[in-house]
Amino acid sequence: MRQRTDSRFDTLKVVMALFIVVLHTKLWPSVFIPLVRIAVPVFFIMSGYFFFRKIYATDSMRQVVGAWSNFLKRSIWLYLFWFVAMLPFTIDIRHRLHLSCDVWSMIYSALTGSTFVASWFIMACIIGVTIIFLLRKHLVFATVVSLAAFLLCCEQSSYYGAFNGFNVWFASVFPKYSPVTSFPASLIWICVGAWCARQREAQSEKRVLWGVISVLGLVMLFAEHYWVTEMHWQRLNDCYVSLIVVCPALFMWVKELPPVYYKASLWLRHATVITYCMHGSIAFGLLPVMAKHHITQPLQGVVVFLITMAAVSAASWLILSLSRVKGFKWLKISY
Numbered sequence: 367m368r369q370r371t372d373s374r375f376d377t378l379k380v381v382m383a384l385f386i387v388v389l390h391t392k393l394w395p396s397v398f399i400p401l402v403r404i405a406v407p408v409f410f411i412m413s414g415y416f417f418f419r420k421i422y423a424t425d426s427m428r429q430v431v432g433a434w435s436n437f438l439k440r441s442i443w444l445y446l447f448w449f450v451a452m453l454p455f456t457i458d459i460r461h462r463l464h465l466s467c468d469v470w471s472m473i474y475s476a477l478t479g480s481t482f483v484a485s486w487f488i489m490a491c492i493i494g495v496t497i498i499f500l501l502r503k504h505l506v507f508a509t510v511v512s513l514a515a516f517l518l519c520c521e522q523s524s525y526y527g528a529f530n531g532f533n534v535w536f537a538s539v540f541p542k543y544s545p546v547t548s549f550p551a552s553l554i555w556i557c558v559g560a561w562c563a564r565q566r567e568a569q570s571e572k573r574v575l576w577g578v579i580s581v582l583g584l585v586m587l588f589a590e591h592y593w594v595t596e597m598h599w600q601r602l603n604d605c606y607v608s609l610i611v612v613c614p615a616l617f618m619w620v621k622e623l624p625p626v627y628y629k630a631s632l633w634l635r636h637a638t639v640i641t642y643c644m645h646g647s648i649a650f651g652l653l654p655v656m657a658k659h660h661i662t663q664p665l666q667g668v669v670v671f672l673i674t675m676a677a678v679s680a681a682s683w684l685i686l687s688l689s690r691v692k693g694f695k696w697l698k699i700s701y
Contacts, residue, residue: 373631375412376638378620382408383638387678390484391649391671392663399603400591401584406487406604407555407613409642413491414498414559415617421502422563434499438492443699445476445488448643451700452482455647459483462654478548483646486547494552498560505560512553513610519551520605524590527599546604558614562621576619583612636701637682643700644681649674 385405388394394402420433449456460467465475472481477493480486501508521529522536523546545551587608594600649670656666689697 372625373628374620374623374626376631376635377626378408378617379412379638380634383641386484386642387645387649387671387674390646391667391674393667393671395664396603400587400606400608403604403606404587404609404613404616406551407609408617409487410491410494410552410555411559411562411613411617414495414556415562416559417495417499418502418560418563421499434496437495440699441488441492444639444643444701445485445492447700448485449476449481452644452647455651456482459647459650478543480547482643483650484642487552487642490547490549490552491556493549494556497549497553498556502560505557509554509557509561512557515545515550516554516605516610517607519546520607522546523602523605524594524600526601527597546602551605554610555613558617562614562617573619573622576615576622579615580612580619583608583615587612633686636686637679639701640682640685641678644678645674648677 382405385402389399389402389405417433417437421430424430424433457467465471475481476485476489498505498508498512521532522544526533587606590606590608591603594606652670652673656662656670661669685697685700688694689700
């Protein structure tokens, strides 16, 4: 008899994936930006949690290295599949942004940012998980270093205007590099996932506490967004200090919920991966079409969101259906 899949985290993944699509299609006004910014950190936390849960479940070095090796192979194949699949969109978008498409530029973009839209998350996961994996026996030290990296990302994003002198130095040492969309942004969240994986048993009596902290964290997040906006410090709006409160608390609240099960859970889990990898290229690819037909906000956000969701839903159904057919099982690398 096949074991049922606990659907708590699959549900969380679906909600976070929708947040990311909403963000990139600009469906919601900017006042809701802080809410959707919790999505990427939560995805990093889940990646760290599920990886390190396997690591801490065994004392066998062979199994530990095997889990890491399997993670690398799966992630690299996932990246390569969608890099090829989204290549026409990628070339078009890079030309519009005046970015080179030669081999070395693509390799640099892959390691330090994105090739296809939002692909930085996959590479940041590969590098970030590997770094924390190698430092797993020194997790406190790894967490301190990761926290410093997170604060750097906050400075380069929401607090950019408050540290102009530092920014001049940073740009001179690391020209054309943004830690906000690279592996430094992943480290603290992967550490959080590793710490959560160490907690083996659910503690339902803390469920309300985690829920309260999540709500308070959201209030802090919106207040922080308002403050840095009023101060005109933002260069980007990706990283906020308050995320370090709300994202771990939200994850722990979901973790402490009673197990739930529904049939579509596994399908939605896989569809979430396909949605994340596809949506950005489609959404950004639609922008010239919107401009050509003089479709502006707020209608533009609605149209782009609906077309993007229709496209990723159709692609998810097609890929997941074909991957069950002999001769097309290789499509499983796409999710």
